[in-house]
Amino acid sequence: MGLGRIFVTMEVGKPFKVSEFTFLIQRKLQEEAAFQNAKLIGEVSNLRPPNASGHVYFTLKDSQAQISCAMFRQVALKHTGKLPGNGEEVVVTGDLSLYPPQGSYQLIVRSLERVGMEGLLHKRFLDLKAKLQAEGLFDTSRKRKIPSMPRCIAVVTSPTGAVIRDIIQTVRRRFPHITLLVLPTVVQGAQGAESIVSNLVAIQSRQDVDVVILARGGGSLEDLWCFNEEVVARAIAGSRIPVVSAVGHETDFTIADFVADLRAATPTAAAELCVPDVSVIQRELDDAKLKLKRTLQFFVLNKRQQLDDYEYKLQVRFENLMDVKRQVLKESFNQMEHAFWTQLQRARHDISMLEAQMNSLDLRQVLDRGFTLTELDGKRITRLSDLEPGQQITSHFSKGRIHSTVDDIQTHE
Amino acid sequence: MSESNQPFSLEAHMQELRNILSQMQSGNLDFDTNIKLFTRGAEVIEACRTYLDSAELSVKKLVGGSEADFAEEEGR
Numbered sequence: 292m293g294l295g296r297i298f299v300t301m302e303v304g305k306p307f308k309v310s311e312f313t314f315l316i317q318r319k320l321q322e323e324a325a326f327q328n329a330k331l332i333g334e335v336s337n338l339r340p341p342n343a344s345g346h347v348y349f350t351l352k353d354s355q356a357q358i359s360c361a362m363f364r365q366v367a368l369k370h371t372g373k374l375p376g377n378g379e380e381v382v383v384t385g386d387l388s389l390y391p392p393q394g395s396y397q398l399i400v401r402s403l404e405r406v407g408m409e410g411l412l413h414k415r416f417l418d419l420k421a422k423l424q425a426e427g428l429f430d431t432s433r434k435r436k437i438p439s440m441p442r443c444i445a446v447v448t449s450p451t452g453a454v455i456r457d458i459i460q461t462v463r464r465r466f467p468h469i470t471l472l473v474l475p476t477v478v479q480g481a482q483g484a485e486s487i488v489s490n491l492v493a494i495q496s497r498q499d500v501d502v503v504i505l506a507r508g509g510g511s512l513e514d515l516w517c518f519n520e521e522v523v524a525r526a527i528a529g530s531r532i533p534v535v536s537a538v539g540h541e542t543d544f545t546i547a548d549f550v551a552d553l554r555a556a557t558p559t560a561a562a563e564l565c566v567p568d569v570s571v572i573q574r575e576l577d578d579a580k581l582k583l584k585r586t587l588q589f590f591v592l593n594k595r596q597q598l599d600d601y602e603y604k605l606q607v608r609f610e611n612l613m614d615v616k617r618q619v620l621k622e623s624f625n626q627m628e629h630a631f632w633t634q635l636q637r638a639r640h641d642i643s644m645l646e647a648q649m650n651s652l653d654l655r656q657v658l659d660r661g662f663t664l665t666e667l668d669g670k671r672i673t674r675l676s677d678l679e680p681g682q683q684i685t686s687h688f689s690k691g692r693i694h695s696t697v698d699d700i701q702t703h704e
Numbered sequence: 705m706s707e708s709n710q711p712f713s714l715e716a717h718m719q720e721l722r723n724i725l726s727q728m729q730s731g732n733l734d735f736d737t738n739i740k741l742f743t744r745g746a747e748v749i750e751a752c753r754t755y756l757d758s759a760e761l762s763v764k765k766l767v768g769g770s771e772a773d774f775a776e777e778e779g780r
């Protein structure tokens with residue numbers, strides 16, 4: 292129809308050269324936006340393996356039409372080993388181009404997506420996911436805790452590339468003393484699942500391995516497919532050792548991620564989740580040390596204060612006790628003193644009484660008043676009838692005595 | 705009496721004094737004995753008084769000093 296319009300604008304009468312006409316068509320094709328970066332869906336047919344230059348040619352068709360496609364080397368290289376098969380449905384993006392030498396037009400393919408395969412894989416993914424979920428393999432209760440301080444980490448991944456490099460760097464940076472056991476694993480293609488499973492099984496006998504990192508870099512659903520295989524899922528579920536998965540990019544989810552005990556967004560994140568940061572630990576230790584020191588200091592201070600307290604109380608008690616004792620002593624002394632004075636007074640009184648009595652019996656006081664006392668043979672004479680004339684008597688005076696003989700006795704009647 | 709070795713006994717002296725008195729009160733002593741007893745009584749009284757005086761003095765000393773002693777102890 293476009294060609295019809297071209298004809299209309301041409302001068303009538305003068306014939307085109309074939310090449311002129313062809314270039315005209317070519318220019319028109321290039322000017323038409325709909326033909327550039329066009330997206331076509333169709334079935335692949337007549338696909339030939341890359342030729343000597345690395346280009347791939349095939350035909351895209353549906354039930355009513357077909358179009359030739361050329362995939363040049365640069366694009367074809369991206370699909371090495373996974374080119375669509377004949378009859379497979381694909382979505383192709385490319386630019387329509389005319390090839391003057393053959394007068395044919397073809398689509399120069401920029402990219403190719405295997406619609407049928409993707410769809411198929413996606414369905415398988417969903418089916419397996421539903422099945423394993425129903426079995427409880429994804430249950431949170433099955434998830435084991437990742438040890439905070441593993442002795443040895445087994446890494447199941449490709450031995451080359453960014454993934455293992457990132458993991459090693461992260462571990463060395465955070466905690467250099469942890470042993471890394473790298474199990475070289477095929478993580479893509481037909482042998483992927485088998486390789487992953489055999490390594491996961493092999494680790495189980497290693498008593499020193501505390502955690503497993505199962506990792507792979509980003510890729511298409513096909514690239515990551517082995518992580519969606521049931522055998523891999525069962526091997527992860529059956530692992531004695533906790534498994535951390537880090538497959539594909541952050542947005543990619545595989546069955547392995549669901550079954551794993553922990554899913555990390557990236558290989559670096561997986562390593563960070565498995566390995567404590569030594570500087571953080573150091574800081575925690577420093578904190579703990581300081582806390583311990585402060586606690587101890589506080590404890591000692593506290594005890595010291597208690598001791599001071601006890602000492603003070605003891606002193607006060609002792610002083611009180613001493614005061615009481617002193618008081619008692621003082622009272623005893625006062626009582627004793629009082630008793631003494633009473634006694635002394637009584638003694639003095641007694642002596643005075645005895646003295647008075649004695650003085651009253653002192654004969655010399657009687658003699659002093661002019662009386663005399665008469666004795667016969669040393670015995671006091673109180674009655675005249677005791678005397679007879681001629682007896683020798685002694686009379687006591689105040690200042691002396693006389694001896695005389697009784698001449699006559701006269702009694703008062 | 706025996707004042708040489710044994711410590712002075714107020715009670716013993718008082719008893720002696722009471723004995724002297726009862727002898728003197730009996731009334732049938734000769735004059736010389738009476739005088740002797742009286743003299744002895746006076747001696748005993750004097751001895752007792754001397755003893756009491758010295759006892760009083762020593763206690764007064766003790767009491768006077770004791771206040772200071774207590775004060776000194778409290779100051780420790």
